[in-house]
Amino acid sequence: MFKITAISLPILSTLPFLFLFLFLSHADSSQLYDEEHAVLIKLKQPPPITHWTPSNPSHCTWPEITCTRYSITRLYLNITSITEIIPSFISDLKNLTLPDLHYNYIHGQFPRVLLNCSKLPDDIDSLSRLRYFSLGSSNFAFDISASVWYLMELREINLYQNQFNGSFPPEIGNLHNLEILGLAYNTKFLPSRLPSNFTQLKELRTLWMVEVNLIGEIP
Secondary structure (H helix, E strand, O other), X not given: XXXXXXXXXXXXXXXXXXXXXXXXXXXXXXHHXXXXXXXXXXXXXXXXXXXXXXXXXXXXXXXXXXXEOOEEEEEEOOOOOOOOOOOHHHHHOOOOOEEEOOOOOXXXXXXXXXXXXXXXXXXXXXXXXXXXXXXXXOOOOOOOOHHHHHOOOOOEEXXXXXXXXXXXXXXXXXXXXXXXXXXXXXXXXXXXXXOHHHHHOOOOOEEEOOOOOEOOOOO
């Protein structure tokens, strides 16, 4: 014999609100998905990324994109020959946590528009637990922020093939956990010696310093 259990009136009274909440949540997610798709379509030129097209609306399946709960969290634009500045509307990707732009030709200053992405820190010194830092082959031309040399958890720095100004900062010796340092092909560095506290990098096992106007001996 089947037994039918009555549902109490208070539970019945909350069901419409539950359905409304689920409907609105789905609507918000759908709207965000459409907005992010529009951002990618604007971002695809230049250079042309041929498979980023309105006829393929499932952008979470595109090779350069990683989504979490159908929202873009990672964007891989490495080796796409970008030569323009990063447009301001990239900050409309509200949940972006990892933009990868290395191996491009982005001239000038670091694209600070990335700092407008709400899920990213508001400056480099907010990344106190950062372990990997790469701006390699990006053709940036600016002074490396002194804040980089105070990120004590860094294990790897790749700043090769840019147009960085200045010289080797003495604060580089602060990075006691650093294992890999790539500064090669920064030909605009001023002729300079490595700072004496370079010997404090006890964990260093890979050093790539070709064509950086280095003079004198490596301690």
